Amino acid sequence: MNKNVMELREVEVWDGNMANSQALRQADVDVVAAxxxxxxxxxxxxxxxxxxxxxxDGEVMMTESEHAAMSACVGAGAAGGRVATATxxxxxALMIEVLYQASGMRIPVVLCLVNRALAAPLNVNGDHxxxxxxxxxxxxxxxxxxxxxxxxxxxxxxxxxxHPEVRLPVISNQDGFMTSHTAQNVRPLKDxxxxxxxxxxxxxxxxxxxxxxxxxGVQTEQDWHFEHKAKQHAALMGSxxxxxxxxxxxxELTGREYKLVESYGMEDAQIAIVCLGSTxxxxxxxxxxxxxxxxxxxxxxxxxxxxxxxxxxAKELQNVKAVACMDRSAPGGTVxxxxxxxxxxxxxxxxxxxxxxxxxxxGGRDMTVAGLKEIFRTLNKEAKDGxxxxxxxxxxxxxxxxxxxxxVEGK
Numbered sequence: 001m002n003k004n005v006m007e008l009r010e011v012e013v014w015d016g017n018m019a020n021s022q023a024l025r026q027a028d029v030d031v032v033a034a035x036x037x038x039x040x041x042x043x044x045x046x047x048x049x050x051x052x053x054x055x056x057d058g059e060v061m062m063t064e065s066e067h068a069a070m071s072a073c074v075g076a077g078a079a080g081g082r083v084a085t086a087t088x089x090x091x092x093a094l095m096i097e098v099l100y101q102a103s104g105m106r107i108p109v110v111l112c113l114v115n116r117a118l119a120a121p122l123n124v125n126g127d128h129x130x131x132x133x134x135x136x137x138x139x140x141x142x143x144x145x146x147x148x149x150x151x152x153x154x155x156x157x158x159x160x161x162x163h164p165e166v167r168l169p170v171i172s173n174q175d176g177f178m179t180s181h182t183a184q185n186v187r188p189l190k191d192x193x194x195x196x197x198x199x200x201x202x203x204x205x206x207x208x209x210x211x212x213x214x215x216x217g218v219q220t221e222q223d224w225h226f227e228h229k230a231k232q233h234a235a236l237m238g239s240x241x242x243x244x245x246x247x248x249x250x251x252e253l254t255g256r257e258y259k260l261v262e263s264y265g266m267e268d269a270q271i272a273i274v275c276l277g278s279t280x281x282x283x284x285x286x287x288x289x290x291x292x293x294x295x296x297x298x299x300x301x302x303x304x305x306x307x308x309x310x311x312x313x314a315k316e317l318q319n320v321k322a323v324a325c326m327d328r329s330a331p332g333g334t335v336x337x338x339x340x341x342x343x344x345x346x347x348x349x350x351x352x353x354x355x356x357x358x359x360x361x362x363g364g365r366d367m368t369v370a371g372l373k374e375i376f377r378t379l380n381k382e383a384k385d386g387x388x389x390x391x392x393x394x395x396x397x398x399x400x401x402x403x404x405x406x407x408v409e410g411k
Contacts (some may be wrong), residue, residue, distance in 0.1 A: 001195035002028055002057045006050075007272060008188050011215075016144070016180040019151035020086065020172070021046030025056055026194035027110075027158045029083030030201070033072035037091035038124045039176040040114035044086050057084075066091035066390050070098035077107035080206030080214045082158065084109065088176060089116035092130040097135065102169045103138030104232065105216045108161035109169035111139070114276055115174040115277065117363045124363020126176030127277060128328040131305065132337050134205040140170040140239055141305040145262075145280045148186045150174045157301055158198045159246050166184045167204060168232075173305070175277040176362060184189040189254070192215070197253060237307050260309040262301045263316050271300030271315035271379040272317060273358075275326040276301060279367055286372035297376045302341075314345040321383035324375055328361045335393055335406065354382050357406075360396040371397060 014022065020043040024032060034044040037198065051060045058081075060333070063069045066087050073083040087095060092113060102109050115131045117123040134141060142157060144150040150172065157170040174180055189197065205214045220228055240260065247258045262280060267289045273283060283299040290297050300316045302309055317323060327336025334340075339357035346353070358375065361367045375396065382389050391404035 001193060002055060004055050005191045005200060006055050008190065010187065011189055012186050013183050014147050014151070015042070015183045016147045016150040016174045016185045017042035017114065018046055019147045019186055020245065022153050023151050023154035023194075024084050024112070025050050026189065026191055027082065027084070027155060027198045028195055029084045030058045030060065031061060031073065031076040031308055032058065032085060033063055033069045033076065033083070034085045034087070035063050035066045035091065036057045037066065039062065039116055039126070039180045040086040040112060042124040042180070043112050043114065056409060066095040067098060070095040070102065071312055071371055073109045074098060074102050074182075076195045077109055077399075078105065078206070079160055079208045080203040081163070082108070082201040084112070086114065087120055088114045089124075089130050092133060093118060096133060099134060099137040099139060099169070101217060104228070104264075105152065106167045106232070107169065108158075108167060109277070110154065110157045110161060111169065111171045113173050114169050114176045114180045115173055123363040124176075126178050127364065128364050129330065130327045131173050131276070138168065138236060139306060140166070140168055140236065140243070142170065142172050143276055143301070143303055143305055144174040144179065145178060145278055145301065147182065147184045148256075150179060151186055151188060152250065152254075152258070155194060155198065156246050156250055158238065160243055162202060163242045164202065164204070167237060173277070178278045185203040193253070197250070224272050231362035234258055234263070240304070240307060241308070243249060243304060258303055259357075260302070260304045261312040262303050262314055263298065265296075265298035266300065266316055268296050269320055271322045271383050272294045272298040272300060272320045272374060273324045273326055273375065273379070274300050274313070274342055274374070276305070276328065276338070279326065279328070279361070281315050282367060282369055283372050286376060287371045289369065295380050296302065297377060297379070302354075308341050310341070310345040313342060314349050314351070317342070317346060317353060318349065318351045320351075320353050322356075322379045324356050324358050324379055326358045326360055331357075331359060331364060331393070339393075354388055355392075356382075356388055359393065360398045365397055367397070389405070
């Protein structure tokens with residue numbers, strides 16, 4: 001634990017960036033290497049302020065780019081230190097090469113990714129373009145829907161990442177501006193409690209252990225590359241059990257419960273949406289209001305984006321008649337990621353709901369309670385009619401003529 005303790009109130013008013021910064025401080029990180037970029041800048045700024053004021057014993061490295069920041073994390077992690085960084089959007093795109101290095105070398109790194117649109121056109125507001133860019137990089141990916149959850153996920157990320165059966169880097173996602181710059185009540189742990197929960201860092205194959213020389217990131221080619229990747233994937237898929245155990249330990253400590261897939265209203269839902277991030281809490285409000293109209297709606301949101309919880313998603317959707325998979329990222333010439341994932345989850349099950357793909361909220365455009373209620377009403381009509389009311393993929397809330405694609409006839 002850092003030698004200087006910060007006295008925190010039982011309830012603090014923090015935005016998502018401050019929640020990240022406090023979790024990093026309490027985790028007693030050895031090296032935070034970063035290059036600031038909106039909307040994640042305050043995560044690093046706050047952390048640097050804590051360092052300047054003597055609350056952090058580790059090092060803060062301001063690098064020349066995001067690529068260099070992740071490279072520094074890989075180097076410090078390989079040397080045997082606990083490491084972390086933060087980024088968004090173009091910064092994530094620049095460091096993406098090194099994400100594959102970190103996961104392939106099985107180095108625990110925690111990345112606070114404050115989700116933001118990718119250029120062009122230039123946009124600093126939140127959508128899930130950068131979250132989706134990480135999907136095949138071999139990182140565990142957690143998703144927070146509020147500042148409280150950002151604090152909790154970032155703190156738990158260290159425990160998950162460093163577990164002996166995992167040893168993989170972890171991303172703690174939150175929505176740019178909608179979560180990162182929105183102040184809400186947050187109940188933090190005391191410094192000593194948080195430090196005990198995260199635990200001491202366990203070095204594995206540290207480069208600076210001269211009694212046992214090792215090499216990281218060697219060339220393998222066809223002789224061993226396949227086997228290496230198979231073991232890496234097995235560790236990634238096996239991390240679900242460690243994540244569940246960590247969630248259970250955190251619940252015992254705080255009373256706050258997290259699941260691989262969060263859900264609301266699914267007990268008797270006839271229709272449902274699947275979403276990520278802050279849209280989940282907005283959907284809950286819409287669902288409550290629709291009860292007056294007799295519409296039985298639900299929402300599910302994967303807390304775990306990677307490894308994707310296929311079985312848990314499928315279980316939640318076995319009894320619904322129509323599902324809208326809501327992707328907050330430009331699909332790039334195909335259906336959106338959640339549509340693909342949900343379809344894959346259901347393909348070998350008995351459930352055969354109508355499944356549509358809604359593209360929404362790009363570049364930070366609002367998704368309101370009223371907008372979600374209209375989506376649910378459309379789903380309700382589709383469930384009654386037994387067919388989609390339009391094409392499989394539709395753009396929601398875009399100005400101009402209606403945009404819909406993939407005209408494959410529904411039931």
